Every structure is written in C-alpha cells, then in structure tokens.
Amino acid sequence: MPFATARDGTRLRYETFGDRRAEPLLLIQGLGADARGWLLQRWALRRYRCIAFDNRGVGGSDRPEGPYDLTVMAEDAVAVLDAAGVGAAHVMGASMGGVIAQLLAVWHPERVRSLVLACTACHHHQWRRDLLEDWARTARERGMGPLAARSLRWLVGPRSRRRLQLPAQVLGSLVFATTPDAFASQVAAILAADDRLRGELIGLDVPTLVVVGSQDILTPVADAEELAELILGAELTVVPRAGHGVMAEQPRAFNRAVLEFLGRQVGMPSTSEEPTAASA
Numbered sequence: 001m002p003f004a005t006a007r008d009g010t011r012l013r014y015e016t017f018g019d020r021r022a023e024p025l026l027l028i029q030g031l032g033a034d035a036r037g038w039l040l041q042r043w044a045l046r047r048y049r050c051i052a053f054d055n056r057g058v059g060g061s062d063r064p065e066g067p068y069d070l071t072v073m074a075e076d077a078v079a080v081l082d083a084a085g086v087g088a089a090h091v092m093g094a095s096m097g098g099v100i101a102q103l104l105a106v107w108h109p110e111r112v113r114s115l116v117l118a119c120t121a122c123h124h125h126q127w128r129r130d131l132l133e134d135w136a137r138t139a140r141e142r143g144m145g146p147l148a149a150r151s152l153r154w155l156v157g158p159r160s161r162r163r164l165q166l167p168a169q170v171l172g173s174l175v176f177a178t179t180p181d182a183f184a185s186q187v188a189a190i191l192a193a194d195d196r197l198r199g200e201l202i203g204l205d206v207p208t209l210v211v212v213g214s215q216d217i218l219t220p221v222a223d224a225e226e227l228a229e230l231i232l233g234a235e236l237t238v239v240p241r242a243g244h245g246v247m248a249e250q251p252r253a254f255n256r257a258v259l260e261f262l263g264r265q266v267g268m269p270s271t272s273e274e275p276t277a278a279s280a
Contacts, residue, residue: 001013001014001015001060002014002015002016002083002084003083004053004076004079004080004082004083004084005079005083006056006072006075006076006079007072007075007079008064008072010056010061010062010064010076011061011062012053012054012055012056012061012062012076012079012080012083013035013053013054013059013060013061014035014051014052014053014054014080014083014084015035015051015052015053016049016050016051016052016084017042017046017050017052018045018046018047018048018049018050019046019047019048019049020049021049022047022048022049023048023049023089023090023113023266024048024049024050024051024081024084024086024088024089024090025045025048025049025050025051025089025090025091025092025262026051026052026053026077026080026081026086026089026090026091026092027041027050027051027052027053027092027093027097028053028055028077028091028092028093028094028097028098028100028101029052029054029055029058029093029094029095029096029097030093030094030095030096030097030098030119030120031095031096031183031186031187031190032058032177032178032183032186033058033094033095033097033177034054034055034058034059034060034061034177034178035052035053035054035059036059036177037094037247037248038050038052038247039248040247040248040251040255041247041251041254041255041258044251044255044258044259045255045258045259047268048090048262049086051080051081051084051086051089053076053077053080054177055073055076055096055097055100055186056068056072056073056076057178057179057182057183057185057186058177058178058182058186059177059178063178063179063181063182065181065185066181066182066184066185066186066188066189067184067185067188067189067192068185068186068188068189069189069192070096070099070100070103070189070190070192070193071103071107072189073100073189074100074103074104074107074108077091077100077101077104078104078108078111081111087110087111088110088111088112088113089111089112089113090112090113090114090115090116090262090265090266091104091105091112091113091114091115091116092115092116092117092118092258093115093116093117093118093120094118094119094120094247095118095119095120095218095219095244096120096186096189096190097120098117098118098119098120098121099120099121099122099190099193099197101115101116101117101120102115102117102120102122102197102201103197105204105206106197106200106201106204109204109205109206112206113206113207113265114206114207114208114209114261114262114265115206115207115208115209115231116208116209116211116258116261116262117208117209117210117211117224117227118210118211118212118246118247118254119211119212119213119216119218119219119224119244119245119246119247120219120223120224120227121219121223121224121226121227122195122197122198122201122223122226122227122230123195123197123198123226124191124193124195128218129191131154131218132187132190132191133187133191134150135147135150135151135183135187136183136184136187136188138150139180139183139184140180140181140184143180144178144179144180144183147180147183153217154217154218154243154244155218155243155244155245156243156244156245156249157213157215157216157241157242157243157244157245157249158215158243198226198230201227201230201231202230202231202232204230204231204232205232206231207233207261207265208227208228208231208233208234208235209234209235209236209237209257209258209261210224210227210228210231210234210235210236210237211224211236211237211239211246211254211257211258212224212236212237212238212239212246213238213239213241213242213243213244213245213246213249213250214238214239214240214241214242215241215242215243216242216243216244216246217243217244218243218244219244221238224236224238235261237257239253239254239257240253242254
C-alpha cells in the first residue's frame, strides 16, 4: 500500500480503488477506525476514483505520541491528496472524519468539490465530552476489548443489535484498529476542538450532503439538522432504522443517498446494482 507523509513526518497509509479515470473521492473514517470502515461502500463507489486512508494512530498509519489535533489531521488529508496526485476531490467523512472533512473544506476550499458528512456534528455537548473521556479512560485502563462492549450501544442501533446484522469485520474496524494510547490521542483531538467551526461553516460554499441514522444517539439527528442549516444549500438525509454506524447498518440506503448526491455533482446516473451486506 502507498503512503503519504504529513508535515511532521507521520506516514499515512492510503489505498485507491474504483475507476482511475473518474472523479476522485476522498474517504475519511472516524474515531478508532481505519479504511476498512468503508467496506460496505466499496462496491457502490467503484465508479469513482476512491482514496481511503488511515488517520494517524490507526490501521497501517504511524502512531506518533499524542495528543493529536484535528486541524493537523485535516492537513494529513491534504497530504494524502498530494501523494495521490489529486488537486481537488469530493470528500466524505464519517463521525470524527466528518469533522476533519469540515475543517478541510473551511481551510482548503480549493481542494473540496463536494462534501458528504455522515453521522457527525460541528460542536460539543457536555454529555458527549464526558462519554468520550470515559471511553479513553476505559481504553487505557482496561484495553480495547472492554471498550468495544462498553461502546456498542452508542455505535449500533437497537435493530442491528437485536438481529446481529452488523458484520463483525466492520464493528472490528470501529474499535480494534488502534492501540489504547492512540485511541486516547484521537479522543483528545476531538475534545480539544472548539466551537469556532460552527461560525466558519456559515461561509462555506460547497455542495454538501448531511447523512444521519434515525436512531443515532451519539451524533443525534439534531446535530445533523444543525449542520444542514449552517451550510448554505446543504441537503439532509435521515436513514431509518440506523444508529451511528449508518453506513454499515443500512448500507443500501446510505449508498443510494450518497450516489444520488454525487451523481448530481458530476452528471452521472446514480443507480447501481449492489451486493447484499452479507456478500459484500
């Protein structure tokens, strides 16, 4: 796999898939997750030149000592685009990756053709701060296994938990792609971010789709509604029967919404046949 090099020398593993001649799409995953978090999107997005990378601290990327900083992680995304030879790309970010995507669009609007912001927010709630601090403490004191059990109800909607529909490899990518220290360093980056981003989004002029699961309790629908209200012309899609892991719990509905949005940006038909979640 190729690597990009960040300004501070951190190596960032990335991969490309899809149509090399098509418009580029940069994929940014969330807290503790690596590029495998997009497993159930790979088939649907094959019509684009997809660039998926592991944030610092996870997967095959370096794990420098923390704490990390989301603005630095947004510059990491720029380094990945540079390494891939891409000037501007459509950008899709999930959860923490959605915040990184917002920062990328605010600080480097010339590098962003459109935005898809999934299961994310633009400011803190005190209850979410407390929860993330508890997760970081659990990871450091007890390890990633106990953290997985503790965090499951926040990451997966009740329907998926009851029916065990979430593929094990996707859940694993959410909580097992890093070490306790690197996970805590990513949490520190999220907690250190201030609320100035909310004001900066008002001036953002880029086509944007905001996607959220109707049962998301970590970044609830109200957070998505706020994003859609702040960003001029942004569209909002609420996916029924899905929690925070919307792209894994309801991949067909999620992929359909993303393809329809991107298709309108590039003048491409949005329909496609996709394998079922079990066969993807």
